[in-house]
Amino acid sequence: MTTRFSFSLLATDGAARLGRIDTPRGQIRTPAFMPVGTAATVKAMRPESVAETGADILLGNTYHLMLRPGAERIARLGGLHRFMNWDRPILTDSGGFQVMSLAELRKLTEKGVTFRSHIDGARHELTPERSMEIQRLLGSDIVMAFDECPALPADRRRIEESMRLSMRWAARSREAFGDRPGHALFGIQQGGLERDLRAESAAALKEIGFDGYAVGGLAVGEGQAAMFGVLDHAPAMLPADRPRYLMGVGKPDDIVGAVKRGIDMMDCVLPTRSGRTGQAFTRRGAVNIKNARHQEDPRPLDADCGCPACRDYSRAYLHHLFRAGEILSAMLLTWHNLHYFQELMAGMREAIAAGRFAAWEAEFHRMRALGDIEPL
Amino acid sequence: MTTRFSFSLLATDGAARLGRIDTPRGQIRTPAFMPVGTAATVKAMRPESVAETGADILLGNTYHLMLRPGAERIARLGGLHRFMNWDRPILTDSGGFQVMSLAELRKLTEKGVTFRSHIDGARHELTPERSMEIQRLLGSDIVMAFDECPALPADRRRIEESMRLSMRWAARSREAFGDRPGHALFGIQQGGLERDLRAESAAALKEIGFDGYAVGGLAVGEGQAAMFGVLDHAPAMLPADRPRYLMGVGKPDDIVGAVKRGIDMMDCVLPTRSGRTGQAFTRRGAVNIKNARHQEDPRPLDADCGCPACRDYSRAYLHHLFRAGEILSAMLLTWHNLHYFQELMAGMREAIAAGRFAAWEAEFHRMRALGDIEPL
Numbered sequence: 001m002t003t004r005f006s007f008s009l010l011a012t013d014g015a016a017r018l019g020r021i022d023t024p025r026g027q028i029r030t031p032a033f034m035p036v037g038t039a040a041t042v043k044a045m046r047p048e049s050v051a052e053t054g055a056d057i058l059l060g061n062t063y064h065l066m067l068r069p070g071a072e073r074i075a076r077l078g079g080l081h082r083f084m085n086w087d088r089p090i091l092t093d094s095g096g097f098q099v100m101s102l103a104e105l106r107k108l109t110e111k112g113v114t115f116r117s118h119i120d121g122a123r124h125e126l127t128p129e130r131s132m133e134i135q136r137l138l139g140s141d142i143v144m145a146f147d148e149c150p151a152l153p154a155d156r157r158r159i160e161e162s163m164r165l166s167m168r169w170a171a172r173s174r175e176a177f178g179d180r181p182g183h184a185l186f187g188i189q190q191g192g193l194e195r196d197l198r199a200e201s202a203a204a205l206k207e208i209g210f211d212g213y214a215v216g217g218l219a220v221g222e223g224q225a226a227m228f229g230v231l232d233h234a235p236a237m238l239p240a241d242r243p244r245y246l247m248g249v250g251k252p253d254d255i256v257g258a259v260k261r262g263i264d265m266m267d268c269v270l271p272t273r274s275g276r277t278g279q280a281f282t283r284r285g286a287v288n289i290k291n292a293r294h295q296e297d298p299r300p301l302d303a304d305c306g307c308p309a310c311r312d313y314s315r316a317y318l319h320h321l322f323r324a325g326e327i328l329s330a331m332l333l334t335w336h337n338l339h340y341f342q343e344l345m346a347g348m349r350e351a352i353a354a355g356r357f358a359a360w361e362a363e364f365h366r367m368r369a370l371g372d373i374e375p376l
Numbered sequence: 377m378t379t380r381f382s383f384s385l386l387a388t389d390g391a392a393r394l395g396r397i398d399t400p401r402g403q404i405r406t407p408a409f410m411p412v413g414t415a416a417t418v419k420a421m422r423p424e425s426v427a428e429t430g431a432d433i434l435l436g437n438t439y440h441l442m443l444r445p446g447a448e449r450i451a452r453l454g455g456l457h458r459f460m461n462w463d464r465p466i467l468t469d470s471g472g473f474q475v476m477s478l479a480e481l482r483k484l485t486e487k488g489v490t491f492r493s494h495i496d497g498a499r500h501e502l503t504p505e506r507s508m509e510i511q512r513l514l515g516s517d518i519v520m521a522f523d524e525c526p527a528l529p530a531d532r533r534r535i536e537e538s539m540r541l542s543m544r545w546a547a548r549s550r551e552a553f554g555d556r557p558g559h560a561l562f563g564i565q566q567g568g569l570e571r572d573l574r575a576e577s578a579a580a581l582k583e584i585g586f587d588g589y590a591v592g593g594l595a596v597g598e599g600q601a602a603m604f605g606v607l608d609h610a611p612a613m614l615p616a617d618r619p620r621y622l623m624g625v626g627k628p629d630d631i632v633g634a635v636k637r638g639i640d641m642m643d644c645v646l647p648t649r650s651g652r653t654g655q656a657f658t659r660r661g662a663v664n665i666k667n668a669r670h671q672e673d674p675r676p677l678d679a680d681c682g683c684p685a686c687r688d689y690s691r692a693y694l695h696h697l698f699r700a701g702e703i704l705s706a707m708l709l710t711w712h713n714l715h716y717f718q719e720l721m722a723g724m725r726e727a728i729a730a731g732r733f734a735a736w737e738a739e740f741h742r743m744r745a746l747g748d749i750e751p752l
Contacts, residue, residue: 040696044703046684069671069696077674077692085688276703295445298453308422312461316453320416320445327420327652330703 001026005141005184005211007243011353015235015262018352021243023141024182025081025089028056030243031259031352033345034091034267035338039064040074040084043272044330045338047086053307053335054342057089057142059267062134063098066124067117071137079139091142091267093247094131094173094188097149097216108148110165128172140183142212145173147188149217152226159192159217166190166216167204174208184211186245192217193226195233202237213238214245215263219254228257235262252281252344256364259348260357271341275334278322280309282340283367289333293375294319307339308332377402381517381560381587383619387729391611391638394728397619399517400558401457401465404432406619407635407728409721410467410643411714415440416450416460419648420706421714423462429683429711430718433465433518435643438510439474442500443493447513455515467518467643469623470507470549470564473525473592484524486541504548516559518588521549523564525593528602535568535593542566542592543580550584560587562621568593569602571609578613589614590621591639595630604633611638628657628720632740635724636733647717651710654698656685658716659743665709669751670695683715684708 002022011018021028035042035050037058042050050058060080065071077083080090096113099106103115103124112127131146147166150158170187177185187210191197205213215234218227227249235244245265246258255266271281278290282302287294289301297315305311309318309332321329351360378398383406387394397404411418411426413434418426426434436456441447453459456466472489475482479491479500488503507522523542526534546563553561563586567573581589591610594603603625611620621641622634631642647657654666658678663670665677673691681687685694685708697705727736 039700039702040693041700041702041704044707046704046707068700069692073672073692076672077690083690083693083696085693296449296452314453314459316445316449317416317459317461320459324415324417324444326415326417327703327706328417328422331420331422331707 003182005182007212007241009241011355013352013355013357014260016259016348016352016357017262017264018349019243019264021089023089023184025087025141026056028089028265029345029349030264031345031348032056032265033255033341034059034265035341036061036267036269036272037084037086037090038269039068040080042334042338044275044327044334045272047084049335050086050338051088053338054346055088055338057091058086060090060092060138060140061098062092062095062131062138063102065092065138066095066126066134067119067122071134075137075139081139089141090139092135092138092140092144094144094146095126095134096131096147097247099126100148110168112146113148128169129176132173132176136180142184142186143177144214145170145185145187145210147190147216149190149220150192151220152192152217152222154192156192156194156197159190159194160197163190163192163197163201167201170205171208174210186210186212186214188214188216188247189234189238190217193222193230198230198234199237202234206239210242212243212245214247216247218246219248219250224254224257227254228261231258231261231263252341253365253368255341255344256348256361260361271337272334275337276330278329278333280333280340281337282372284370284372285368287372289315289318289329290322291319297376299373299376301336302340305336305339305343307336309336379558381558383588383617385617387731389728389731389733390636392636392724392728392733393638393640394725395619395640397465399465399560401463401517402432404465404641405721405725406640407721407724408432408641409631409717410435410641411717412437412643412645412648413460413462413466414645415444416456418710418714420651420703420710421648423460425711426462426714427464429714430722431464431714433467434462436466436468436514436516437474438468438471438507438514439478441468441514442471442502442510443495443498447510451513451515457515465517466515468511468514468516468520470520470522471502471510472507472523473623475502476524486544488522488545489524504545505552508549508552512556518560518562519553520590521546521561521563521586523566523592525566525596526568527596528568528593528598530568532568532570532573535566535570536573539566539568539573539577543577546581547584550586562586562588562590564590564592564623565610565614566593569598569606574606574610575613578610582615586618588619588621590623592623594622595624595626600630600633603630604637607634607637607639628717629741629744631717631720632724632737636737647713648710651713652706654705654709656709656716657713658748660746660748661744663748665691665694665705666698667695673752675749675752677712678716681712681715681719683712685712
């Protein structure tokens, strides 16, 4: 097992990349999808089940964890890995994005952000330095630079000012992170949909120097076409020998489009959140299990899926569980969705390795166009 | 594997009995605790996890299942075992008790009960004949006779009339059940706290003839002392060569006291329901995980317990999950509680086999008297 963090680019197919990240806590096969473990738990899943779906790495949320149970407390309890019983790599976000979307009475200055907790109203401050400290206390393997980004659409001036502030914060994050062998610090490119601002941001980050680079500020309201428009040029602005992470993405077709455009890592609450609201993702598109047409359907959600929900249960049963408000409904559908997302990633990795990503992608879209199986 | 239902009494120690029930779906080691799978799921557990805790048999609720998803629907989907992915034995109650406690606008006649569903207000009827039909449609291995019982305290006349009605319904249940090799029908003794009525009920049931006998009408408000008072004489009124089932019991000390008095089978929602409200059962008594004293306690709930909650997590983590309203809290605490209840039964079975039940019981009470471990 390595004691260092490193990225190996193993193959490319067009802009799509097959790679491997080595860390002291294990390997991450890329393109990688990271399930989100917001409050030190991937909701409705035991961590051994998350590993069974094929996940190599989880994402933890600095904002949620700093508020409850608190970073210092987690540190005293041996760090986030031990706290939540997950010994593989963990990436933590910086807290910046979630402060902006969840916290109350936030105030942004050059120094950082002050805000009130959405849980108990307590005052908190997040700065690049405090974000680095919290992520160190959590024991995160991949630490994200502290940044800020506007929801889109936003005017160019707002995007430009925000990006430049984030670049100054990126430098302070790098300084505060220091030298921590085995742990990585990722910078985050900003610039909205403006190509020149993306280029300026990428240059600033490269000048500072990071172990990996995220494309930030997307999946914030701009739509898929605009996002793909940015991804057509933004990843190439970042160093080819470092992993590229697209934050907060996405739906299966977003993910496929992002990988096609050179993205190596992604995260999203979609598979877990949808699992709790009765939406299942399958090769043939999304299925709403609460729909009455499933109520007496003895067939599995997806006959070709090997997850426990599909292997052991009928649509009729899953429908019943959801209607009855049973916890097992969230457990099984979350498992299915995470399994599907990981199979999607595995399929793309295999296709890139074989140099047949275009054919794989065509088949992906063909299956989705078929739509869900007909009612019996 | 047998094709018949049978009970073997293997050892006795005082009134306590060690036994084995053989069914075509597998063996049930007695004394047995049956987790409750109300709506075709043991809440917050996958069935393979329920089996891992050591459960040989589950209880299903006729009342809940007839309302949603419906007995005919479950039958068309292949029966309850297949529907919920549990291939070991299932006992179903008759629906009588839950109609009386949950349904709206109920009307009791000699024929049976009419009522409105608490879910959607739809009109339903339950009679001994319909209860037998529903339990057959579900595919239940152990079917309970349809009965009725008053909450205690109740006056003697009400208890007597109710018991006699239940005995007439027991005869109709026996008639309607017919001959179903491999499936068992249990009669239910009633009579409240009145010894002579218990004797009359037992005689009536024996005259009809059942594969097993339940002590019913207890755990309905009478308190432990009164319940044990009945259990001091009621089980001995029932045939020694048939299993004796105490319905709806109970807390760990209720269970131990019942086994001591000759009970072979029990069921209760306590371990599962408590698991969702933050209460854990341990050798040293109940622990409320939501209590602030656990918030930084790195120790497991019970260092001597082998369940996943105790093996993999700290009290601090379990406390955090409960406070954050996480589904994993219910999953882990339910698992722990079911594990504890099954360990309790295994301990008693071992003690009876060795002829040292009294010593085992003394140790059980000694550990509980110690109370939970001290805060750090």
